[in-house]
Amino acid sequence: MHWVLPVLLAVIGVTALLVVTPVSGYRPWPYLKPNSSNLMFGGSKKFEGSSEFIHMRYHMGPVLTANITIHPIWYGRWQKSQKKIIREFINSISAVDSKHPSVAGWWKTVQLYTDQTGANISRSVLLGEEKNDRFYSHGKSLTRLSIQSVIKSAVTSRTKPLPINPKSGLYLLLTSDDVYVEDFCGQVCGFHYFTFPSIVGYTLPYAWVGNSAKLCPGVCAYPFAVPQYMPGLKPLKSPNSDVGVDGMISVIGHEVAELATNPLVNAWYAGQDPVAPVEIADLCEGIYGTGGGGSYTGQLLNDKDGATYNMNGIRRRYLVQWVWNHIVFLAFVGFGRVGVDA
Ligand SMILES: *[C@@H]1O[C@H](CO)[C@@H](O)[C@H](O)[C@H]1NC(C)=O
Ligand SMILES: *[C@@H]1O[C@H](CO)[C@@H](O)[C@H](O)[C@H]1NC(C)=O
Numbered sequence: 001m002h003w004v005l006p007v008l009l010a011v012i013g014v015t016a017l018l019v020v021t022p023v024s025g026y027r028p029w030p031y032l033k034p035n036s037s038n039l040m041f042g043g044s045k046k047f048e049g050s051s052e053f054i055h056m057r058y059h060m061g062p063v064l065t066a067n068i069t070i071h072p073i074w075y076g077r078w079q080k081s082q083k084k085i086i087r088e089f090i091n092s093i094s095a096v097d098s099k100h101p102s103v104a105g106w107w108k109t110v111q112l113y114t115d116q117t118g119a120n121i122s123r124s125v126l127l128g129e130e131k132n133d134r135f136y137s138h139g140k141s142l143t144r145l146s147i148q149s150v151i152k153s154a155v156t157s158r159t160k161p162l163p164i165n166p167k168s169g170l171y172l173l174l175t176s177d178d179v180y181v182e183d184f185c186g187q188v189c190g191f192h193y194f195t196f197p198s199i200v201g202y203t204l205p206y207a208w209v210g211n212s213a214k215l216c217p218g219v220c221a222y223p224f225a226v227p228q229y230m231p232g233l234k235p236l237k238s239p240n241s242d243v244g245v246d247g248m249i250s251v252i253g254h255e256v257a258e259l260a261t262n263p264l265v266n267a268w269y270a271g272q273d274p275v276a277p278v279e280i281a282d283l284c285e286g287i288y289g290t291g292g293g294g295s296y297t298g299q300l301l302n303d304k305d306g307a308t309y310n311m312n313g314i315r316r317r318y319l320v321q322w323v324w325n326h327i328v329f330l331a332f333v334g335f336g337r338v339g340v341d342a
């Protein structure tokens with residue numbers, strides 16, 4: 001039934017603008033009123049998954065099986081050193097020679113997802129052409145809709161437009177620390193969706209991730225910063241000496257994993273509601289190591305300077321949350337696992 005898909009997409013598109021995806025895992029969101037004594041004293045409450053969440057299902061839509069190319073759009077003011085941390089993370093996804101435990105090992109769990117034909121998610125994730133939007137083309141406060149206009153500007157620019165690649169291109173809008181985006185800090189640190197032909201001219205999978213360093217590091221760069229309302233809890237040292245950007249890395253990993261497995265929001269998700277899908281990274285939000293769950297991050301690694309990380313990339317270390325393995329029903333990265341009380 002060919003007419004169903006466009007109609008459904010239109011309905012999902014309109015409603016998704018009005019509804020914010022619920023967060024099933026852990027971050028110290030203000031509305032959760034986190035309790036610092038729980039966190040400090042090994043509050044290793046396991047993830048409270050319901051069977052509905054754990055039933056990760058394939059809904060017959062496409063996934064990204066061809067070589068994936070990520071096109072960053074740097075919105076606002078970015079330092080060279082910050083771009084480098086993020087670029088090297090993207091390049092690390094397919095860097096199979098990195099020391100174990102590695103970013104490439106983490107991506108192996110994402111590769112376990114397939115489409116109707118049995119083709120796996122691509123192993124190869126490349127950094128594509130980039131675009132700078134240094135002068136805040138759409139202001140310092142963006143909405144979900146104006147984000148699409150920023151992407152439109154990037155793909156239709158008179159000078160060096162980003163290539164249009166609906167089959168395997170991902171457009172990653174990264175906003176600097178002085179930019180507010182709708183729902184940032186209160187409900188989201190990043191999200192992914194696809195562009196509407198009526199705005200951009202094409203259906204392109206995209207994600208937005210914001211630098212929270214000024215607005216809410218205690219939420220979106222947690223555990224490298226802690227919220228003010230959790231006195232006594234000490235932040236962990238970040239691996240690349242940039243709290244905001246190190247915090248973004250885990251959110252970028254989360255969004256890229258979900259874009260690959262659910263680019264048009266009709267492929268891999270759990271739950272009954274396509275408007276509020278629970279996707280493969282949602283199930284492991286806040287889980288970075290063995291034993292993680294609830295408000296406990298799980299066991300992490302420390303480098304000789306005392307910085308905390310859980311995986312190696314090219315020349316650098318990163319802290320990235322785990323993703324859901326639908327075959328063994330566990331949050332998983334190939335070098336550890338955490339059970340779920342179902
Ligand atoms: C925080 O959690 C601890 C241990 O679970 C509990 O004893 C304490 O009353 C809680 N504090 C608040 C403010 O809820
Ligand atoms: C492809 O997916 C199948 C099913 O999940 C899995 O058994 C297989 O190991 C995957 N192949 C690769 C290369 O990841």
Ligand SMILES: *[C@@H]1O[C@H](CO)[C@@H](O)[C@H](O)[C@H]1NC(C)=O
Pocket residue numbers: 067124
């Ligand atoms: C995909 O990427 C690999 C290297 O990562 C390359 O060898 C291969 O030719 C690429 N395939 C296509 C169709 O571009």
